[in-house]
Structure formats: structure tokens, C-alpha cells
Amino acid sequence: MNGVSFAIGHGEFFSLVGPSGCGKTTTLRLIAGFEEPTSGQLLLDGHSVEGLPAYQRDVSTVFQNYALFPHLTVAQNVAFGLERRGRPQNEITDKVGRALELVHLSGKEARLPNQISGGERQRVALARSLVLEPKVLLLDEPLSALDAKLRKEMRHELKNLQRRTGIAFLFVTHDQEEALSLSDRVAIMNLGSLEQLGTPQEVYRTPKTRFVAEFLGNVNWLRGAGVRPEAVRVSRAACEGASAAVVEAQTFLGNCVHLRTKLEDGSACTAEMAQQECDFQAGERVYLSWNTADEFRVP
Amino acid sequence: MKLRTWFLAPGALVMVGLFFLPLLIVLAYSFLSRGAYGGVLLPWTIDSYARIFDSLYLAILWRSVWIAAVSTALCLLLAFPLALYISRAGARKTLLLNLVMLPFWTSFLIRTYAWMFLLRDTGLINTVLQGLHVIHEPLPLLFNTGAVILGLVYGYLPFMVLPLYATLEKLDPALLDAAADLGASPVVAVWRVVVPISKPGMMAGCLLVFIPCLGAYLTPDLMGGGKTVMIGNLVQNQFTTSRDWPFGAAISLLLMGMVLLVMRVLGDKGEELL
Numbered sequence: 197m198n199g200v201s202f203a204i205g206h207g208e209f210f211s212l213v214g215p216s217g218c219g220k221t222t223t224l225r226l227i228a229g230f231e232e233p234t235s236g237q238l239l240l241d242g243h244s245v246e247g248l249p250a251y252q253r254d255v256s257t258v259f260q261n262y263a264l265f266p267h268l269t270v271a272q273n274v275a276f277g278l279e280r281r282g283r284p285q286n287e288i289t290d291k292v293g294r295a296l297e298l299v300h301l302s303g304k305e306a307r308l309p310n311q312i313s314g315g316e317r318q319r320v321a322l323a324r325s326l327v328l329e330p331k332v333l334l335l336d337e338p339l340s341a342l343d344a345k346l347r348k349e350m351r352h353e354l355k356n357l358q359r360r361t362g363i364a365f366l367f368v369t370h371d372q373e374e375a376l377s378l379s380d381r382v383a384i385m386n387l388g389s390l391e392q393l394g395t396p397q398e399v400y401r402t403p404k405t406r407f408v409a410e411f412l413g414n415v416n417w418l419r420g421a422g423v424r425p426e427a428v429r430v431s432r433a434a435c436e437g438a439s440a441a442v443v444e445a446q447t448f449l450g451n452c453v454h455l456r457t458k459l460e461d462g463s464a465c466t467a468e469m470a471q472q473e474c475d476f477q478a479g480e481r482v483y484l485s486w487n488t489a490d491e492f493r494v495p
Numbered sequence: 496m497k498l499r500t501w502f503l504a505p506g507a508l509v510m511v512g513l514f515f516l517p518l519l520i521v522l523a524y525s526f527l528s529r530g531a532y533g534g535v536l537l538p539w540t541i542d543s544y545a546r547i548f549d550s551l552y553l554a555i556l557w558r559s560v561w562i563a564a565v566s567t568a569l570c571l572l573l574a575f576p577l578a579l580y581i582s583r584a585g586a587r588k589t590l591l592l593n594l595v596m597l598p599f600w601t602s603f604l605i606r607t608y609a610w611m612f613l614l615r616d617t618g619l620i621n622t623v624l625q626g627l628h629v630i631h632e633p634l635p636l637l638f639n640t641g642a643v644i645l646g647l648v649y650g651y652l653p654f655m656v657l658p659l660y661a662t663l664e665k666l667d668p669a670l671l672d673a674a675a676d677l678g679a680s681p682v683v684a685v686w687r688v689v690v691p692i693s694k695p696g697m698m699a700g701c702l703l704v705f706i707p708c709l710g711a712y713l714t715p716d717l718m719g720g721g722k723t724v725m726i727g728n729l730v731q732n733q734f735t736t737s738r739d740w741p742f743g744a745a746i747s748l749l750l751m752g753m754v755l756l757v758m759r760v761l762g763d764k765g766e767e768l769l
Contacts, residue, residue: 230672250675251684263673267691276687280678324677 197222197388204332204366209358211367211375214385215411220368223385224334227366229253240331251280256325257334261341262317264309270296270320271305277328295327298357315346322354326361333358335367339374351378372412376400384408400424406494414454416465420493425468427490430455430482438483441465443476457482525744533738543745552729552746559725560753562640562715563708566647570655570704571697573648578659578696579689582666595656603650607717610646611637614718638720646714651707655700662696663689698761706754726750 197219204210212220225231227238229250238245245253256277264273271292278288296302299319309317318338325333338354339347355378358365369375375382376396384391384399384407392404403409403422415422418439434440441457444464453474455467465484476482525543527535546552581591598606613619614636621633636642666689674684690697712727721728726746733743 228672228676230675249680250672251678251680255676257672257676259669259673261667261669263667263669265670265673265688265692267688267694276674276679277677280683328677 200385200388200390202383202390202393204364205380207358207362207364209355209365209367209378209380211369211379211382212385213369213372213375213382213411214391216370218385219388220370220385221336222388224257224336224366224368227332228255228257228334254330255332255334256328256330257336258318258321258325258338260337262309262321264317264320264324266309268308269305270301270307270309270312273309273320274324274327277324281328291327292323295323298326298360299323299353314342315350318342318350322357326357326363329361330363332364332366335365337369338367339369339371347374354378376412384411386411401490402492403494409492409494414466414468416463418459418463418465421491422494423465423486423491425454425466426452427486428465428467429485430457430467430469430476431485432480432482434483435485438485441482441484443478443480443482445478446474446476457484459484521744521747524740525748527741529739529741531738533734533740535740540741543739543741546742547745547749555724555729556726556749558640558723559709559711559727562644562647562723562725563705563711566644566651566708567655567701567705569644569648570652571701574652574655574659574700575690575693575697578656578663579685581656581660582663583668588664592657592660595653598653604713606650607646607713610642610649611717614642614645637718638722640719640723642718643711643715643723643725646718647708647711650714651704654703654707658699658703659693659696662693666692702758702761705757709754709757710750 200219200223202210212223214220222231226233229245229248229252232247240254265276268276274292274295275288278291283291292305293302296305299322301316301319301323304312304316309320312320318341321338335354339350342350351374354365354367367375367378376399379396381394382396382399383393386407392399392408399408400412403412406422409415409422414425416425416428431438439459441459444456444458446456447454448471452468453471455469455474455476457465457467459465467484524535526539526541528538528540528542530536547556577595581588581595584591611618615621616633616635616637618636620636621630624630625633670688670692671684674688675681679687709725710727711725712731715723715725715728716731719725724732726749730743730746730750733739733746737743
């Protein structure tokens with residue numbers, strides 16, 4: 197890893213996103229204290245945490261496979277961190293109760309991790325970390341072990357939890373949709389370095405590198421500029437600044453249709469539109485246009 | 496007959512012919528009277544069982560239990576850190592495991608004699624210590640209870656390491672990260688997470704060590720020099736010098752009963768934990 201530098205604000209939902217092997221999990225493990233950086237600085241609330249072992253850092257991690265203690269009940273799992281901090285028993289009971297309420301697990305206190313569902317285990321892992329009120333909550337692909345439907349539900353819940361607790365979340369994922377929909381800011385990583393950092397809008401609409409543009413969504417590269425398929429308008433009538441193209445095929449994607457066309461210079465361009473709007477046939481001559489504001493250029 | 500019955504047959508025949516029937520013979524012997532030159536005679540009697548309650552024999556029973564218990568505890572203390580280390584040793588795991596099992600390549604008898612050569616008055620340890628003038632008289636290292644425990648711990652340590660390793664190897668390393676993450680120092684993480692999770696392995700290891708230690712014969716005979724008599728030695732004695740087969744049979748069955756009891760107690764606890 198090289199040249200990865202960023203600061204997370206108080207109460208911010210910050211995502212690290214990138215393909216597997218890009219260094220996002222390593223970054224998270226460095227912050228948690230499971231690994232030591234060869235060089236560089238790590239500040240928490242303005243103080244260096246260099247050399248501080250994981251168990252003395254005021255951050256907490258939600259692991260990819262939750263890493264719940266199999267021999268402890270739900271309540272004991274959540275109480276583990278408070279006990280290590282030597283909190284009095286009545287405070288522990290109180291806080292564990294509230295943390296489980298926060299993640300909608302009241303009534304499951306006495307269950308063991310193997311007696312609850314995957315989604316519930318996820319919530320226990322969240323409660324176990326949140327109960328400690330860490331400065332930063334580190335989430336390592338926390339949704340990847342859940343099925344698609346549950347994953348979408350948990351997304352909203354994560355966002356809600358983050359707002360209600362006001363704790364800064366550092367969310368690591370390879371899923372760009374998750375990162376874009378949840379985060380205040382997103383950092384895109386590739387091959388051990390930081391490609392771009394910005395709000396989801398910024399990084400999606402004005403990517404600074406070709407990698408970022410392509411990682412976050414589909415791109416048409418036309419005359420040196422990138423255009424997202426949903427920004428491309430297709431019409432049968434020629435208009436000012438439009439480019440002529442021929443329809444090649446269309447792909448039905450459920451909520452929309454991708455219309456693949458070929459421009460006169462031979463370059464391909466895909467347009468995204470609602471199915472109702474798509475009555476184009478293969479071989480048909482069409483005109484493509486888009487707002488220049490939707491265009492972006494990368495080096 | 497079904498194929499599975501045929502598969503069962505050879506093992507079942509061996510068990511019935513070589514284990515179950517002899518056991519019945521031992522049971523019958525234990526209720527008979529002793530013959531003058533060994534062997535058994537009528538009438539049927541429970542005298543042999545009554546004699547077990549003689550304080551001399553109770554003392555031997557008690558000694559066997561505590562020697563086996565102490566040896567098992569020492570094995571556990573030594574094996575746990577070793578097994579934990581091996582389970583985290585990465586590429587060297589296989590080498591280290593092979594080293595643990597290396598002693599099995601030589602007969603237990605020969606290894607016990609090797610210990611005797613090390614420990615006896617004119618053995619390596621005493622010779623070196625005397626040569627260095629650390630001591631003037633040889634230390635009494637052999638032919639006592641301590642030497643018996645040493646021999647048992649040495650002999651059965653691998654039986655504790657292997658089941659412990661099997662459980663620890665399966666332990667998700669993320670659990671240790673999680674414990675550290677939640678504020679547990681490495682020592683606390685081992686005590687609060689690794690130890691409880693590896694309890695089934697500890698139970699298995701303790702059974703595998705305690706049972707043969709309780710019935711140990713060779714080690715107390717050689718390393719104890721006949722001074723530390725355990726149940727195994729008592730049984731052997733009855734069938735040889737004492738020529739009291741019924742009593743020997745009764746003690747054998749008692750030993751078996753004790754082992755079953757231990758398995759029952761540890762086994763139930765093991766299930767609770769799982």
C-alpha cells in the first residue's frame with residue numbers, strides 16, 4: 197500500500213471501496229491495530245495510535261463473518277467488551293439491553309450464535325461493537341455474507357444506526373452500489389493506492405481516473421470523454437449536436453433496458469432507458485445526445 | 496445378509512471372541528476362590544470384592560487416582576500452549592506435529608529405559624551435576640513417585656497435544672482479532688475465548704491421558720522401582736507372585752468400572768459444553 201491518506205470526520209459514514217486485493221481490508225486492519233504499517237501515521241482524535249495494540253485502541257470492528265464467540269450467548273457476546281473495560285455489572289446489563297434494543301434483538305439475549313439467523317448474527321456483531329461507543333466503527337464487508345434481500349434491508353438499518361448513534365463508520369466493501377448509497381464520502385482504492393476521494397455524487401459524476409469511472413458504473417468512452425449510459429438520450433429525429441448511430445441490440449435488465457448502439461466512427465455506446473421508452477429495433481438509425489455537463493474527462 | 500452386516504462381521508467377531516468372552520471369564524474368576532498354586536476353584540464367593548476395602552488396597556487405589564490426575568493435569572498444562580503454538584505455526588505445522596509423534600517410532604519400553612539411564616544415581620544428570628561439583632551426593636531422581644509422574648507425563652503428552660491441536664486448529668483466527676478488538680489482552684483472549692472453545696479437545700485429551708495413566712503398569716514398575724505401586728502393578732502381582740487370580744480379576748474389573756465412571760462424568764460434561 198502506498199500514498200493512502202484520508203481523514204474521517206466525527207459522525208461520518210465513510211466508505212472504502214475497490215476490487216478484492218486493492219488494500220481496503222488491509223487499511224481497515226491497520227486502523228484496528230491487527231497489522232502494523234511499515235511507514236506512515238495513524239491519528240485518532242489527533243493522537244497517534246502508533247504502537248498501540250488493538251486491545252487498547254478506541255475503535256471497534258464488525259468482521260466479515262461476524263466472529264461471534266460461539267460459546268457465549270448473544271448478551272454475553274455484547275457484554276464482552278464492557279467486561280474487559282471493567283464496567284460495573286449493573287451498567288453492563290443496562291447497556292447490553294439498550295444495545296440489543298437498538299438492533300431489534302430484545303428477547304434473544306440467551307441464544308447462542310448458532311441458534312440465530314445470519315441477519316441476527318450480523319446485528320449481534322453490530323451491537324457488540326456499538327455498545328462500546330467507539331470513536332470509529334470499522335465494518336469489513338459486513339453485508340457480504342447475507343443474501344440479496346436481507347442485504348438491502350440491512351443497508352438501511354446500517355445507515356439508520358449510524359445516524360442514531362452519531363458514531364463514525366468506516367465501511368469497507370467491494371460493492372460500489374452499497375458504497376454510493378450509504379456513504380457521506382467514498383474513497384475508491386485500486387492496487388494499494390487511493391484513486392479518488394469525494395462524495396458519492398462527485399466520484400460518480402466526475403471520476404478523476406478511468407478506473408474510478410469504470411468501477412462505479414458503466415461508461416461510454418466517446419471522443420475522449422466518458423458518458424454514463426443513463427445520461428445518453430436516444431431519438432429518431434436528428435437534433436443539434438447529436439451523433440448518428442445504429443442500434444445493435446437491447447438487453448432487458450428488469451428495471452431498465454440497455455440499448456447497444458454503434459456510432460459512425462465505429463465506437464460503441466450504450467444508452468439506458470425505461471422499458472416503456474424503448475421501442476427501437478436492431479439496425480434502426482438513431483441519434484444520440486447528452487448534456488455536456490454529464491460528460492467527464494480522465495487523464 | 497446386507498452388505499453392511501458383512502462389513503460389521505470381522506470387527507464384531509474380534510470384539511466378541513477376544514474382548515467380550517475373556518471379560519466374562521474374568522468376571523467369573525472374580526467370584527471364585529483362589530487355588531493354592533494359582534488358578535481358580537469353587538465355591539463361588541464375593542470375598543475378593545470384600546478384600547478391596549482393606550486399607551492397604553484402598554491406599555493403592557487412591558494413589559493410582561491421584562498420580563493419574565496429577566499426570567493428566569501436567570500434560571494439559573504443558574500441551575495447551577504447545578498445541579496453541581503449533582496450530583498457529585503456519586507452514587511448519589506438519590513438521591512440529593511429526594516431532595510430537597516422533598517418540599512413537601520407538602517402543603515405550605525402550606524410551607522408559609532411556610529415562611532410567613538419565614535419572615539413575617550413576618546416570619547422565621547425576622554424573623554431570625557431580626562432575627560440575629553442583630552436588631556431592633547423587634540426587635534421588637529415580638525410583639520414586641515423582642519419577643513415575645515424569646514417566647507418565649512424558650509417555651502420554653502426545654495424546655493430549657493431538658486432540659487439543661485438532662480443536663485449536665479449527666478455531667477461527669478472527670475470534671482472536673475480535674477479542675483483541677473488544678479490549679482483551681492476548682492473555683485474556685486465550686483465557687476467555689480459546690480455553691472455553693477448546694474444552695471438547697481438553698476433555699478428549701484428558702480422557703486419553705487419564706485412562707491409561709490410571710491403569711499404568713510399566714512406568715510405575717520401572718521408574719518407581721516397585722516402590723510406587725499402582726492398580727496395574729497390583730493386578731500383575733495377583734496373577735504372578737501372589738497367585739490370587741480371583742482377587743486380580745476383581746481389581747481388574749474395579750479398574751474398568753473406574754474408567755467407565757470417569758468417561759461418564761467427563762463425557763456428560765463434554766456434551767453439556769457442546
